[in-house]
Amino acid sequence: MVAAYLLDTTDNSGDIEGICAHYDYHDIQSDEAVYGKGAKKGLPEDDEVFFAHLARKIKAIQWLTPKLEKELRDKKQMDLYRDMEAPISSILAEMEITGITVDANRLNKMKDEFAQRLNDIEEKIFDQAGERFNINSPKQLGHILFEKMELPVIKKTKTGYSTAVDVLEQLKDQSPMVEDILQYRQIAKIQSTYVEGLLKVILQDGKVHTRYLQTLTQTGRLSSVDPNLQNIPIRLEEGRKIRQAFVPRKQDWVIYSSDYSQIELRVLAHVSKDEHLQEAFNKNQDIHASTAMRVFDISQPEDVTPNIRRQAKAVNFGIVYGISDFGLSQNLGISRKEAKNYIDTYFERYPGVKQYMNDSVAQAKEKGYAETLYKRRRYLESINSSNFNLRSFAERTAINSPIQGSAADILKIAMIELDKQLKEKQFKASMLLQVHDELVFEVPQDELETLDQLVKGVMEKAVELDVPLITESSWGKTWYDAK
DNA sequence: GCGATCAGCAA
DNA sequence: TGGCGTGCTGATCGC
Numbered sequence: 001m002v003a004a005y006l007l008d009t010t011d012n013s014g015d016i017e018g019i020c021a022h023y024d025y026h027d028i029q030s031d032e033a034v035y036g037k038g039a040k041k042g043l044p045e046d047d048e049v050f051f052a053h054l055a056r057k058i059k060a061i062q063w064l065t066p067k068l069e070k071e072l073r074d075k076k077q078m079d080l081y082r083d084m085e086a087p088i089s090s091i092l093a094e095m096e097i098t099g100i101t102v103d104a105n106r107l108n109k110m111k112d113e114f115a116q117r118l119n120d121i122e123e124k125i126f127d128q129a130g131e132r133f134n135i136n137s138p139k140q141l142g143h144i145l146f147e148k149m150e151l152p153v154i155k156k157t158k159t160g161y162s163t164a165v166d167v168l169e170q171l172k173d174q175s176p177m178v179e180d181i182l183q184y185r186q187i188a189k190i191q192s193t194y195v196e197g198l199l200k201v202i203l204q205d206g207k208v209h210t211r212y213l214q215t216l217t218q219t220g221r222l223s224s225v226d227p228n229l230q231n232i233p234i235r236l237e238e239g240r241k242i243r244q245a246f247v248p249r250k251q252d253w254v255i256y257s258s259d260y261s262q263i264e265l266r267v268l269a270h271v272s273k274d275e276h277l278q279e280a281f282n283k284n285q286d287i288h289a290s291t292a293m294r295v296f297d298i299s300q301p302e303d304v305t306p307n308i309r310r311q312a313k314a315v316n317f318g319i320v321y322g323i324s325d326f327g328l329s330q331n332l333g334i335s336r337k338e339a340k341n342y343i344d345t346y347f348e349r350y351p352g353v354k355q356y357m358n359d360s361v362a363q364a365k366e367k368g369y370a371e372t373l374y375k376r377r378r379y380l381e382s383i384n385s386s387n388f389n390l391r392s393f394a395e396r397t398a399i400n401s402p403i404q405g406s407a408a409d410i411l412k413i414a415m416i417e418l419d420k421q422l423k424e425k426q427f428k429a430s431m432l433l434q435v436h437d438e439l440v441f442e443v444p445q446d447e448l449e450t451l452d453q454l455v456k457g458v459m460e461k462a463v464e465l466d467v468p469l470i471t472e473s474s475w476g477k478t479w480y481d482a483k
Numbered sequence: 484g485c486g487a488t489c490a491g492c493a494a
Numbered sequence: 495t496g497g498c499g500t501g502c503t504g505a506t507c508g509c
Binding site for chain 3 (some may be wrong): 134136137138139140188189190193197198213216218219221223225226227228230234286295317318320321322323324326327330387388389392393396397400404444457
Binding site (some may be wrong): 026038039040075136137138139157158160162163164185186189190192193194200205221230232233235239259264269320321404435436437438 | 487489494
């Protein structure tokens with residue numbers, strides 16, 4: 001599965017059957033056909049059916065192996081497979097099995113507190129609306145806001161009125177109720193997805209055991225499910241408190257976290273060779289402020305206001321994630337024209353980046369795929385499409401995938417080296433989580449100093465780029481306190 | 484019970 | 495020349 005994923009991320013449905021079909025091997029059924037799906041999923045009643053399926057899978061894997069190996073060699077991806085994806089697979093399994101301890105008492109207290117607050121806000125909203133309705137239903141909420149109260153309709157969805165946060169933000173001054181709805185939404189999200197969601201998946205060992213999907217994303221990133229531990233809140237204080245429930249498995253241990261600072265932009269500085277971007281990182285400047293100065297033509301650092309820096313940050317965000325001028329305009333609440341202007345200016349002021357982007361697109365058009373520093377491929381079917389939208393998307397993808405994908409490669413390399421060292425040096429600490437540019441560990445107090453040295457050293461020296469790789473580390477009694 | 488839709492979280 | 499970075503989860507709603 002991992003080999004097939006490296007060869008082509010798209011034809012990988014997460015099932016051997018799909019891969020077999022690709023190679024015209026049909027003596028196999030999909031897992032779904034045998035085990036069912038949804039609520040009916042389970043082992044077949046007839047053992048023979050079950051065993052026959054397993055046997056056919058083994059046979060299929062044997063048949064596939066030499067073919068996949070040959071293709072890996074032809075595509076020069078054998079190293080990527082052998083030295084990166086195969087070892088990472090075992091490390092992820094260990095992390096999943098280890099799990100992370102979650103303080104259910106803490107979550108239960110939060111649950112009560114949030115339930116009380118949701119109740120209060122709910123009553124307040126009903127009071128102002130003059131009727132009771134389901135605030136969680138965008139349809140009912142839209143009816144109240146845009147029909148009963150006749151607030152201006154700012155945006156529509158396919159099926160009705162949009163009640164998304166950016167819309168509500170604009171309606172705030174029209175009615176005090178809107179603020180309450182925003183407040184309600186914020187807490188309801190934390191309550192249902194995180195407090196209740198996490199409580200449901202704590203096992204007898206007091207831990208949650210996420211599963212990392214290694215063969216899913218088109219860029220080489222991991223994803224995390226059941227539960228997803230890669231999107232635990234952090235930006236807003238209310239949500240951030242969820243992290244207080246993530247604790248070490250023993251008293252006197254701590255949660256230690258280390259993350260790469262701006263790894264994607266550093267990768268971009270490296271692959272593009274852009275003089276200005278490299279200079280900013282080599283001088284360890286505040287990259288968003290530095291971008292602000294170039295894009296908005298500011299000569300003195302002290303003239304970069306927080307708002308201007310925020311805009312520059314959004315531009316950098318757009319570069320890293322491959323968003324369109326429309327996406328940037330939505331992020332910043334500006335017109336598409338202005339957004340396009342920002343992007344054009346960015347390219348003007350970072351000519352190396354522009355050159356890199358042109359080259360990436362040209363190469364993708366020629367080869368039909370984009371690739372990372374470590375030969376991870378992403379095929380781009382629509383790169384030569386006559387459909388503007390499809391083509392534009394593929395072009396942004398051609399630019400963005402090597403950046404995001406190479407960053408993912410680098411963290412995987414660091415994880416492999418760290419895992420090796422932790423074992424060799426017999427650390428008691430365990431690696432628990434990977435969150436795209438961050439690694440989270442639990443560690444005894446007396447090992448903390450050595451672990452910090454090790455993690456920092458390994459992550460920063462995982463690969464050598466034209467610009468330094470910098471990490472920021474922190475620790476505390478809970479994941480919240482590791483900040 | 485299931486799938487589509489909307490909404491919102493993270494890097 | 496028209497929809498708009500990805501992936502995951504939860505609530506609602508209609509079938």
